[in-house]
Amino acid sequence: MVEALCVELELRKAELQEEVETIYFGGGTPSLLASEELAAIFETIYKHYKVSKNPEITLEANPDDLSEEKLKTFKSAGINRLSIGVQSFFEEDLQLMNRAHNEKEAFASIEMAQLFFENISIDLIYGIPGMTNERWLKNLEIAISLNVPHLSCYALTVEPKTALETFIKKGIVPEVEDGVAADHHKLLIAETSKAGYDNYEFSNFGKDGFYSKNNTAYWQGKPYLGIGPSAHGYNGKERSWNVSNNTIYIKKIREGELPLTKELLSINDRFNEYVMTGLRTKWGISMKRVETEFGSEYRKHIDNQSKNHINNGILKFDGDILKITAKGKFLSDGVASDLFFID
Amino acid sequence: MKNIRNFCIIAHIDHGKSTLADRLLDATGTVTSREKQDQLLDSMDLERERGITIKSHAIQMDYVHKGEKYTLNLIDTPGHVDFSYEVSRSIAACEGALLIVDAAQSIQAQTISNLYLALENDLTIIPVLNKVDLPSANIEEVTDDIVDLLGCDPEEVIPASAKTGVGIEEILTAIIDRVPPPKGDPNQSLQALIFDSVYNPFRGVETYFRVLNGEISKGQHIKFMATGKSYFADEVGTLKLKQVPKTVIKTGDVGYLITGIKEAKEVKVGDTITDSKNPTTNMVEGFEDVKPMVFAGIYPVDTEEYEELRNSMEKLQLNDASLVFQPESSAALGFGFRCGFLGMLHLEIIQERLEREFDMTVITTVPNVSYQAYTHKDPETPILVNNPSDLPEPSSLNRVEEPYIKATIITKSDFVGNVMSLCIEKRGEITNQTYLTTERVELSFDMPLAEIVFDFYDRLKTVSKGYASFDYSPIGLRTSQLVKVDVLLNGNIVDALSALLHKDNAYDIGKKMCEKLRQLIPRQQFDIPIQAAIGAKIISRETVKALRKDVTAKCYGGDISRKRKLLEKQKKGKKRMRQVGNVEIPQEAFMAVLKLND
Numbered sequence: 001m002v003e004a005l006c007v008e009l010e011l012r013k014a015e016l017q018e019e020v021e022t023i024y025f026g027g028g029t030p031s032l033l034a035s036e037e038l039a040a041i042f043e044t045i046y047k048h049y050k051v052s053k054n055p056e057i058t059l060e061a062n063p064d065d066l067s068e069e070k071l072k073t074f075k076s077a078g079i080n081r082l083s084i085g086v087q088s089f090f091e092e093d094l095q096l097m098n099r100a101h102n103e104k105e106a107f108a109s110i111e112m113a114q115l116f117f118e119n120i121s122i123d124l125i126y127g128i129p130g131m132t133n134e135r136w137l138k139n140l141e142i143a144i145s146l147n148v149p150h151l152s153c154y155a156l157t158v159e160p161k162t163a164l165e166t167f168i169k170k171g172i173v174p175e176v177e178d179g180v181a182a183d184h185h186k187l188l189i190a191e192t193s194k195a196g197y198d199n200y201e202f203s204n205f206g207k208d209g210f211y212s213k214n215n216t217a218y219w220q221g222k223p224y225l226g227i228g229p230s231a232h233g234y235n236g237k238e239r240s241w242n243v244s245n246n247t248i249y250i251k252k253i254r255e256g257e258l259p260l261t262k263e264l265l266s267i268n269d270r271f272n273e274y275v276m277t278g279l280r281t282k283w284g285i286s287m288k289r290v291e292t293e294f295g296s297e298y299r300k301h302i303d304n305q306s307k308n309h310i311n312n313g314i315l316k317f318d319g320d321i322l323k324i325t326a327k328g329k330f331l332s333d334g335v336a337s338d339l340f341f342i343d
Numbered sequence: 344m345k346n347i348r349n350f351c352i353i354a355h356i357d358h359g360k361s362t363l364a365d366r367l368l369d370a371t372g373t374v375t376s377r378e379k380q381d382q383l384l385d386s387m388d389l390e391r392e393r394g395i396t397i398k399s400h401a402i403q404m405d406y407v408h409k410g411e412k413y414t415l416n417l418i419d420t421p422g423h424v425d426f427s428y429e430v431s432r433s434i435a436a437c438e439g440a441l442l443i444v445d446a447a448q449s450i451q452a453q454t455i456s457n458l459y460l461a462l463e464n465d466l467t468i469i470p471v472l473n474k475v476d477l478p479s480a481n482i483e484e485v486t487d488d489i490v491d492l493l494g495c496d497p498e499e500v501i502p503a504s505a506k507t508g509v510g511i512e513e514i515l516t517a518i519i520d521r522v523p524p525p526k527g528d529p530n531q532s533l534q535a536l537i538f539d540s541v542y543n544p545f546r547g548v549e550t551y552f553r554v555l556n557g558e559i560s561k562g563q564h565i566k567f568m569a570t571g572k573s574y575f576a577d578e579v580g581t582l583k584l585k586q587v588p589k590t591v592i593k594t595g596d597v598g599y600l601i602t603g604i605k606e607a608k609e610v611k612v613g614d615t616i617t618d619s620k621n622p623t624t625n626m627v628e629g630f631e632d633v634k635p636m637v638f639a640g641i642y643p644v645d646t647e648e649y650e651e652l653r654n655s656m657e658k659l660q661l662n663d664a665s666l667v668f669q670p671e672s673s674a675a676l677g678f679g680f681r682c683g684f685l686g687m688l689h690l691e692i693i694q695e696r697l698e699r700e701f702d703m704t705v706i707t708t709v710p711n712v713s714y715q716a717y718t719h720k721d722p723e724t725p726i727l728v729n730n731p732s733d734l735p736e737p738s739s740l741n742r743v744e745e746p747y748i749k750a751t752i753i754t755k756s757d758f759v760g761n762v763m764s765l766c767i768e769k770r771g772e773i774t775n776q777t778y779l780t781t782e783r784v785e786l787s788f789d790m791p792l793a794e795i796v797f798d799f800y801d802r803l804k805t806v807s808k809g810y811a812s813f814d815y816s817p818i819g820l821r822t823s824q825l826v827k828v829d830v831l832l833n834g835n836i837v838d839a840l841s842a843l844l845h846k847d848n849a850y851d852i853g854k855k856m857c858e859k860l861r862q863l864i865p866r867q868q869f870d871i872p873i874q875a876a877i878g879a880k881i882i883s884r885e886t887v888k889a890l891r892k893d894v895t896a897k898c899y900g901g902d903i904s905r906k907r908k909l910l911e912k913q914k915k916g917k918k919r920m921r922q923v924g925n926v927e928i929p930q931e932a933f934m935a936v937l938k939l940n941d
Binding site for chain 2 (some may be wrong): 155178224226230234272314331334337338340342
């Protein structure tokens with residue numbers, strides 16, 4: 001697999017002319033990579049791409065994968081940011097979500113990681129069946145007291161065809177109530193803001209200087225390259241994604257062929273993506289950008305479609321920037337689709 | 344004339360009429376295999392999809408029998424109760440009828456009422472037992488049913504299968520041997536019956552007719568007697584698979600006429616064509632101005648499309664003269680049209696054609712029948728109420744009369760109880776019950792027409808497990824205890840959802856309407872109370888709970904385009920909703936309140 005990744009990196013070197021500012025190892029369990037494998041990938045990147053002076057290099061890891069040895073390896077390979085999939089500091093929640101780690105490992109992994117890394121993010125999940133407001137609050141307090149500079153907090157989404165969905169259907173696990181998740185969200189906003197985190201994207205909270213540069217690039221429509229099975233890329237005009245099947249991926253790459261599917265974005269598609277991501281971030285939707293990039297027709301469309309939401313206190317104008325209000329945050333998908341432009 | 348045979352086909356939906364017609368066209372070489380497609384005569388996509396005939400059609404076949412050449416004119420008729428007047432005119436243009444009965448399902452109510460029409464017009468009936476190849480065919484028993492019904496000889500019943508081709512030659516022979524040739528006097532002045540018309544955007548309206556007396560020639564000055572309008576016969580001809588222009592269509596034959604008429608409503612089915620200089624004094628009997636039975640508002644989902652909707656309706660009316668409409672406005676929906684339809688199927692067809700052929704997205708309001716209201720002030724002068732909001736204030740109201748029908752239902756004896764309960768629930772009074780055979784019962788009820796509009800067909804199908812057929816004819820107006828039930832969304836009356844209901848059913852139906860709407864209206868950012876009210880009195884209440892969470896947790900690289908597509912789909916769904924006050928109502932909610940027992 002690593003060999004294939006390196007070949008793909010080489011095959012696609014012409015696609016990215018810009019300086020590489022961030023590198024992200026995610027999806028699945030990149031923390032399983034051995035030091036030589038990491039070294040090989042970095043070598044390929046530096047050989048074929050222009051990398052900036054101080055790139056942000058993140059690696060996703062599960063608490064049970066992290067050992068002192070591993071952490072040392074990551075550090076020496078050049079990783080400078082860790083994203084740890086903690087999910088919760090409570091056993092009940094971890095079991096319900098079928099996680100491999102327990103609450104002890106959750107704590108220990110963070111404390112250990114902090115010996116080697118300053119730039120750490122942890123994932124937490126709220127709105128879990130059976131999770132009380134108190135328990136969620138405790139989770140937040142623990143994360144804050146551990147002094148982690150970045151949090152990604154996700155409202156539980158029951159995906160179709162998962163074990164959790166089956167359990168809920170069978171009545172083994174109580175249904176997820178929207179109201180509970182909404183209450184947790186309120187607590188989340190209040191607690192993080194008190195502790196000095198900035199809610200720069202719907203699910204992301206960072207202290208000053210600790211935003212995820214990599215993820216911010218997605219929301220700001222910057223180009224990126226996705227390497228490996230299922231990875232998605234964007235060049236400003238086109239989205240592309242690799243085949244998800246590992247075997248097919250490796251086979252195709254060996255044959256010197258990119259297993260890519262491409263989709264050209266229309267002006268409406270790009271506008272709609274800007275609206276959707278803009279509403280999720282603190283940077284909102286800039287009317288100036290809408291005018292210059294999409295045209296006055298789109299600007300007019302936004303004015304028309306946003307009226308009701310502004311009256312209802314769901315959207316607001318901050319100068320020339322349209323933003324979602326605290327009241328509207330938890331409803332932002334529906335609001336975004338209202339603002340969409342469709343032929 | 345002695346070698347002309349004019350015949351129609353009487354059959355219940357699904358008993359194989361269109362397939363049998365296809366077979367006759369095959370056997371007479373009227374279509375080449377290249378032109379072949381299923382349900383050849385059903386030219387609208389809608390007809391083929393639904394397997395029903397909406398419009399009448401006619402086709403001429405040539406057939407050589409015992410060395411003599413015959414001209415066979417098949418006049419295909421619509422297969423639904425909404426179009427019974429058109430059926431009656433097609434029957435009046437024929438001397439014979441094929442009575443097609445499904446060997447598995449036997450005779451149905453609609454077949455019987457059309458058969459009676461044929462008998463009243465002295466048509467020779469050729470009974471055909473179709474689908475004898477089916478394993479479930481019940482040949483002996485159904486033959487007995489037919490013999491009982493017609494009083495004919497069992498040998499006269501022709502076993503056939505339109506699917507395998509069995510019996511097709513026998514049917515053609517029987518048409519020639521049994522159906523009498525047309526009578527009529529070639530020397531009299533022209534008298535021709537219009538049994539259908541088809542709109543052609545390039546050539547104007549094509550009129551289909553049967554010459555009863557005299558003849559019609561290209562270039563003749565003619566007159567339509569009911570409308571009193573005169574025309575010049577630009578073209579006449581016969582109807583093969585394609586039109587074949589002729590110089591003259593003689594007595595007894597069937598043909599088409601083109602005069603440059605641009606609007607279908609000038610050509611009235613049942614009207615008589617005659618010569619304008621030397622007119623006949625006898626109009627063909629049985630002409631009626633078709634009256635709409637069901638009324639509903641049609642509104643554009645997007646208020647800015649009102650003018651476009653008007654254009655589309657006008658174009659539709661060009662080829663469907665039975666559609667009537669006039670502008671109206673609704674407090675909830677803005678500007679639209681109050682439309683009259685022949686029945687519920689006709690309404691559905693119009694709605695579908697607007698969407699398919701004209702790409703309009705429309706809302707159809709709760710349908711109603713045409714009432715007559717009388718006030719205390721003037722208790723003798725009726726006020727026509729085609730829209731619930733036209734009903735005078737209860738305090739000034741003297742009485743309301745509603746249209747009644749005679750409903751005929753044929754079902755299996757096992758389901759008599761169920762059918763009776765349903766009809767009684769629908770305010771029906773039983774007037775007759777006859778055992779056609781030990782298994783099959785004919786029930787007659789006097790019923791308000793309005794009850795047929797509300798959810799009757801589907802429930803009849805359910806309570807009889809599909810073994811009931813239904814037919815009706817209007818029998819005039821009767822005084823009824825009607826009240827207007829309003830629906831309030833978020834405290835505001837939505838006039839498009841108002842309905843006139845009998846006071847005994849009002850509470851129950853009002854409650855069900857609220858429940859149905861609660862299921863259909865999507866959750867929004869606030870609670871939406873749904874109430875049903877009679878005047879100021881609330882009779883039922885439901886609430887659509889506010890939406891509290893509508894946001895995706897993760898939206899990174901690979902999620903963005905997937906999420907965008909999902910939200911775009913959502914947006915398209917919203918475009919089919921209508922905002923009334925601050926509540927978004929899906930298009931289908933307006934009609935779905937009719938299907939309260941789903």
